[in-house]
Amino acid sequence: MLTYVTLAWRNLWRNKRRTLIASASVFFAVILALLMRSMQTGYYDYMIDSSVRMYTGHIQIQGKDYWEKRSLEESMILEEEKIKLVEQIEGVELTVKRLETFSLISYGLVTRVVQIVGIDPNEENQLTSLKDKIIKGVYLKNDSRGIILAEGLAELLKVGIGDSILIYGQGLYGVTAAELIPVQGIARFTLPSQNKSFAYVSIPYAQWIYSAPERLTSLSIMIDNPKQLDRIHQKIKSLFDLSDGKENDTYDIMSWRELSPELVQSIQIDNAQGIIMLGILYIVIAFGIFGTIMMMTAERVKEFGILISVGMKKWKLYLVTTLETMFISFIGVLTGALVSLPLLIYFVNNPIPLTGEMADAILAWGFEPILPFAIYPGMFIAQVWTVLAIALVSGLYPINFIRKIKPVEAMRG
Amino acid sequence: MSLIQINKVTKIYDGTAVPVKALNNVDLKIEAGEFTAIVGPSGSGKTTLLNIVGGLDIPTSGNVIIDNVDISTYKPDELVNFRLHHIGFVFQAYNLIPVFTAKENVEFIMLLQGLVKAEREKRATELLNAVGLGDRVNNKPSELSGGQQQRIAVARALASKPSFVLADEPTANLDSATADSLLDLMENLNKEFNMTFVFSTHDQRVISRAHRIITLHDGAVERDELIKQNQ
Ligand SMILES: Nc1ncnc2c1ncn2[C@@H]1O[C@H](COP(=O)(O)OP(=O)(O)OP(=O)(O)O)[C@@H](O)[C@H]1O
Ligand SMILES: [Mg+2]
Numbered sequence: 128m129l130t131y132v133t134l135a136w137r138n139l140w141r142n143k144r145r146t147l148i149a150s151a152s153v154f155f156a157v158i159l160a161l162l163m164r165s166m167q168t169g170y171y172d173y174m175i176d177s178s179v180r181m182y183t184g185h186i187q188i189q190g191k192d193y194w195e196k197r198s199l200e201e202s203m204i205l206e207e208e209k210i211k212l213v214e215q216i217e218g219v220e221l222t223v224k225r226l227e228t229f230s231l232i233s234y235g236l237v238t239r240v241v242q243i244v245g246i247d248p249n250e251e252n253q254l255t256s257l258k259d260k261i262i263k264g265v266y267l268k269n270d271s272r273g274i275i276l277a278e279g280l281a282e283l284l285k286v287g288i289g290d291s292i293l294i295y296g297q298g299l300y301g302v303t304a305a306e307l308i309p310v311q312g313i314a315r316f317t318l319p320s321q322n323k324s325f326a327y328v329s330i331p332y333a334q335w336i337y338s339a340p341e342r343l344t345s346l347s348i349m350i351d352n353p354k355q356l357d358r359i360h361q362k363i364k365s366l367f368d369l370s371d372g373k374e375n376d377t378y379d380i381m382s383w384r385e386l387s388p389e390l391v392q393s394i395q396i397d398n399a400q401g402i403i404m405l406g407i408l409y410i411v412i413a414f415g416i417f418g419t420i421m422m423m424t425a426e427r428v429k430e431f432g433i434l435i436s437v438g439m440k441k442w443k444l445y446l447v448t449t450l451e452t453m454f455i456s457f458i459g460v461l462t463g464a465l466v467s468l469p470l471l472i473y474f475v476n477n478p479i480p481l482t483g484e485m486a487d488a489i490l491a492w493g494f495e496p497i498l499p500f501a502i503y504p505g506m507f508i509a510q511v512w513t514v515l516a517i518a519l520v521s522g523l524y525p526i527n528f529i530r531k532i533k534p535v536e537a538m539r540g
Numbered sequence: 541m542s543l544i545q546i547n548k549v550t551k552i553y554d555g556t557a558v559p560v561k562a563l564n565n566v567d568l569k570i571e572a573g574e575f576t577a578i579v580g581p582s583g584s585g586k587t588t589l590l591n592i593v594g595g596l597d598i599p600t601s602g603n604v605i606i607d608n609v610d611i612s613t614y615k616p617d618e619l620v621n622f623r624l625h626h627i628g629f630v631f632q633a634y635n636l637i638p639v640f641t642a643k644e645n646v647e648f649i650m651l652l653q654g655l656v657k658a659e660r661e662k663r664a665t666e667l668l669n670a671v672g673l674g675d676r677v678n679n680k681p682s683e684l685s686g687g688q689q690q691r692i693a694v695a696r697a698l699a700s701k702p703s704f705v706l707a708d709e710p711t712a713n714l715d716s717a718t719a720d721s722l723l724d725l726m727e728n729l730n731k732e733f734n735m736t737f738v739f740s741t742h743d744q745r746v747i748s749r750a751h752r753i754i755t756l757h758d759g760a761v762e763r764d765e766l767i768k769q770n771q
Contacts, residue, residue: 437624437696
């Protein structure tokens with residue numbers, strides 16, 4: 128076997144330049160592909176993480192049908208022990224309780240529809256860093272009886288700290304909810320829609336205003352590692368399923384994929400474009416490898432004829448030519464991956480900061496304007512598999528060629 | 541029984557517009573230990589005959605019996621094995637694997653036969669010494685002269701311990717002095733190991749070295765002269 132490996136290896140270097148060009152094309156393609164994939168997946172991870180941190184969390188437990196109906200009638204009672212059980216699942220970083228509803232807020236002659244969010248101030252701050260967003264006044268405590276308004280909303284209402292606004296809405300089971308509340312803080316959000324329509328109170332106070340004691344509309348769950356999403360999602364589901372395994376009719380348990388379907392879709396579209404680009408790149412590479420293999424085959428017809436004549440079985444020649452194809456391809460993949468690795472690690476740790484219009488556009492979405500990179504073993508494995516597939520398919524050419532060789536004709540040339 | 545028995549072999553190439561009768565009813569017997577030249581003008585059928593005897597080509601009619609076996613009964617794969625174990629080949633050119641050294645080329649045929657490394661090395665060294673290239677074992681073919689390359693081809697042909705060696709115009713690319721010394725080598729091996737050589741040639745000087753001369757004309761045996769009796 129070693130002799131065949133040696134033979135294949137030396138055959139490669141009969142035409143050094145050609146082999147180097149073929150391998151180099153694979154090398155550069157692999158680097159390019161890895162950079163592209165790293166940037167794309169990095170960007171997706173970043174979008175997901177930002178979006179999850181901005182509001183939804185990775186997983187949410189909601190009252191059954193709350194997602195469609197958005198009414199307090201679909202809110203839930205979630206016992207403290209149950210929440211403890213969720214928090215004890217390995218990989219769960221944080222749980223965040225909320226009681227949300229829409230209400231009218233009036234001040235003077237101005238009235239707006241506002242999303243009132245009842246929060247646990249400490250939990251909410253850990254998830255969305257709400258405290259850091261306060262630009263005036265003070266943040267909430269659990270027993271606060273004040274409200275925090277988004278900056279844009281406060282401007283529309285023309286209110287300042289200490290002014291009292293009127294909340295008017297519907298509580299649980301149609302009870303009227305009306306409350307005069309002092310503004311205790313103003314928070315600035317980067318996402319324009321949020322900045323114009325959000326207001327926060329503490330959960331106990333929200334439960335009191337809306338006559339919904341012990342009620343929550345959602346429990347958001349953050350996890351340490353997004354790759355564990357499906358496992359943890361399943362775990363939580365099993366925690367809430369009825370013991371006989373029937374559909375749960377009290378809770379919905381949704382992942383960010385269901386909570387942010389637009390995000391999922393935009394990632395899918397972008398990813399598909401990326402894969403098409405990669406496909407084109409690899410078609411070019413495949414031609415490079417294939418062309419080299421074809422030349423290496425065509426110029427050795429006489430030699431193949433002689434080797435078969437003196438008693439070399441054809442399958443042994445197949446072995447040698449296949450090894451040659453593998454070598455050409457794998458010199459490129461391995462060196463490409465090796466060079467990419469430190470490059471990617473550098474970019475993962477030092478994301479490229481964006482400037483100009485692009486930065487503004489991203490800022491408007493509430494994300495920091497950077498071009499993040501990610502690195503996963505899967506990206507490298509995918510390259511190896513792709514090139515392996517190209518090599519194996521290209522390797523069929525010499526095999527088919529040799530299969531048809533008749534030594535007498537081959538030697539006559 | 542003869543080593544090689546060629547019975548009424550006819551070969552017609554009918555792939556072309558006009559079918560060519562390359563061999564016409566050839567009947568020959570070749571005994572172990574012969575040093576025989578197949579001669580004749582270009583197109584007379586020398587290569588065709590050697591190819592059929594070597595199991596590289598199949599006769600249109602007639603058969604070839606080697607070591608008492610009709611080689612037309614072999615399946616293609618068995619034929620490859622038969623060539624590997626029974627016949628040593630020397631061709632006019634491109635005999636050697638260019639990326640292997642002299643020694644590796646000689647060893648390769650034994651590797652195909654499944655011999656172990658130590659045995660291969662020992663025999664390759666012996667054979668390269670025997671063909672006078674003991675000091676060039678680690679040179680690649682491109683670093684050797686045409687005559688030296690053909691000597692290695694002879695060493696390779698003998699490495700498999702064949703029943704006989706077929707050489708199609710082994711001296712065609714060599715100058716006459718080099719051709720002479722290759723013939724010396726082959727004749728010595730014939731004498732020393734009683735190795736049978738069947739070679740084709742146009743070259744009058746090479747023809748004169750043969751112990752038996754078979755002359756072909758238009759695919760038929762025109763003359764068959766015994767010049768020198770085997771010892
Ligand atoms: N594959 C083939 N198809 C058609 N005709 C062929 C084929 N091979 C050989 N021939 C013909 O068969 C005849 C004998 O050819 P062969 O090669 O055996 O001659 P040769 O004696 O070896 O000639 P040379 O001295 O030129 O090598 C020639 O007329 C040749 O053209
Ligand atoms: Mg010929």
